[in-house]
Amino acid sequence: MKIVYSPKFLEHETGMHPERKERLIFIKRKLDQEGFRDYVQAEKIKDKDLLIVHSQQLLDSLKLNSEMEKNQPDNIFNKNTFEIAKLSAGAALTAARIAGKEFAFSLARPPGHHTGTHTFAGFCYLNNIAFAVRMIQKEKNVGKVMIVDFDMHHGNGTQEIFYDDPSVFYLSLHQDPHFTYPGVGFSHENNEHITNIPLPAGTTDEDFLKIFKEKVKECFEKFKPNMLAVSAGFDMFIANGPIVGCMLNIEKSETFFEIGKILKELNVPTFAVLEGGYDLPTLGENIWQFLKTFK
Numbered sequence: 001m002k003i004v005y006s007p008k009f010l011e012h013e014t015g016m017h018p019e020r021k022e023r024l025i026f027i028k029r030k031l032d033q034e035g036f037r038d039y040v041q042a043e044k045i046k047d048k049d050l051l052i053v054h055s056q057q058l059l060d061s062l063k064l065n066s067e068m069e070k071n072q073p074d075n076i077f078n079k080n081t082f083e084i085a086k087l088s089a090g091a092a093l094t095a096a097r098i099a100g101k102e103f104a105f106s107l108a109r110p111p112g113h114h115t116g117t118h119t120f121a122g123f124c125y126l127n128n129i130a131f132a133v134r135m136i137q138k139e140k141n142v143g144k145v146m147i148v149d150f151d152m153h154h155g156n157g158t159q160e161i162f163y164d165d166p167s168v169f170y171l172s173l174h175q176d177p178h179f180t181y182p183g184v185g186f187s188h189e190n191n192e193h194i195t196n197i198p199l200p201a202g203t204t205d206e207d208f209l210k211i212f213k214e215k216v217k218e219c220f221e222k223f224k225p226n227m228l229a230v231s232a233g234f235d236m237f238i239a240n241g242p243i244v245g246c247m248l249n250i251e252k253s254e255t256f257f258e259i260g261k262i263l264k265e266l267n268v269p270t271f272a273v274l275e276g277g278y279d280l281p282t283l284g285e286n287i288w289q290f291l292k293t294f295k
Contacts, residue, residue: 001294002104003031004091006042009109012084014076018243018278019123024109027274030284034292040098042091042108050089052134053127053161055118062125074122085110085125092132092273099227099271100140103264103294106132106273113155113231113275114182122153122182129273130161133168133229146171146225148216150259151233151275152246154185158231159194166193169223173197173212175236175248195219201247205255208236208248213262220266228270230263234277234286243278253282253289260293270294 005028010021047059059082065072066082091108098104112129114122133145147162149155149172162168176198177185185196197215199208220228234256240246263270272290277283 001102001291002038002040002095002098003036003107003291004040004042004094004098004104005107006087006091008084008087011080012110013078017076017123019110021109022280023277023283024107026280026284027107027287030288034288040094040104042087042106043094045086045090045093047086049135050086050126050131052138053117053130054115058115058118058120062120075120075125081125088112089126089128089131092128092271093135095271095273096132096136096227096229097139099269104271105232105291105294106271108274111275112273113149113151113158114153116157116160119157121157124157127157127161129229129231130158132271132273136227137167143167143226144169144223145227145229146220146223147229147231148263149174149231149233149275150212150236151231152236152240152244152248153181153233153276154196155231155275156182156184159185159189159196163191163194169193169195169219169225171195171197171215171219173199173208173215175199175246176201179247180245193223199248203248203250205250205252208250209255209258209262212259216262216266225268228263228266228268230270230272231275232272232287232290233275234283237277237279237282237286239279239282240277244276253285256286256290257293260290264293
């Protein structure tokens with residue numbers, strides 16, 4: 001297992017915003033305690049590379065907001081925001097390139113799954129996983145890729161980017177969007193390669209794992225992908241409730257170990273990227289439980 005990381009991710013200053021540098025500090029501290037040392041530097045990408053999933057309009061908007069340090073709802077901008085977001089997208093691509101040989105995890109921020117072709121939102125600036133998937137399809141002729149998203153929030157940006165692309169299957173399990181940002185991700189949005197599973201308030205660890213195992217297996221066998229890409233969100237853990245309004249009853253860190261185990265057993269090249277997860281005292285342990293499955 002490799003973890004893609006750069007200390008530059010800590011340079012994106014957001015103060016006391018939920019998506020802040022302490023997220024990675026706490027995660028890395030836990031990994032250090034567990035003796036993990038196998039890090040890979042995130043690769044730099046060019047602006048023009050991003051046009052494979054994003055419009056020039058979006059890139060221009062991000063650059064301008066960064067230059068002006070102009071904060072938007074949910075998204076804080078500094079002079080370096082666009083460059084750090086680019087590096088985060090590059091980290092996801094680095095993980096995808098490694099996945100042909102072994103599992104890789106992009107330990108990067110800011111996250112990405114709420115960013116669509118033209119718009120950014122929800123703590124996200126560029127869609128890291130969508131960029132990595134499109135690039136690896138182009139570079140390695142990978143063919144079909146299945147994205148599994150288990151963040152508390154629906155990855156509306158990822159769904160939008162791939163909605164008309166049958167080479168990518170998007171499976172998302174998330175809290176009922178009636179009560180949760182971004183207000184989309186209902187089952188009526190599903191098509192042949194998009195499957196949304198809204199979860200009701202009170203969903204327990206046992207409930208989640210039963211649904212997750214059943215749906216992942218069902219979609220995997222139906223689609224038969226050549227690669228698996230994972231949007232790994234840890235904000236569905238109950239301790240995130242006061243921060244992001246989590247109403248799920250996921251209380252066991254071991255649940256993330258079981259999630260990793262289910263994915264590993266699919267036995268295809270796999271990489272994952274960090275999405276949500278904002279409760280600092282529990283974040284490191286939850287991510288370690290997920291990652292140690294792949295050691």
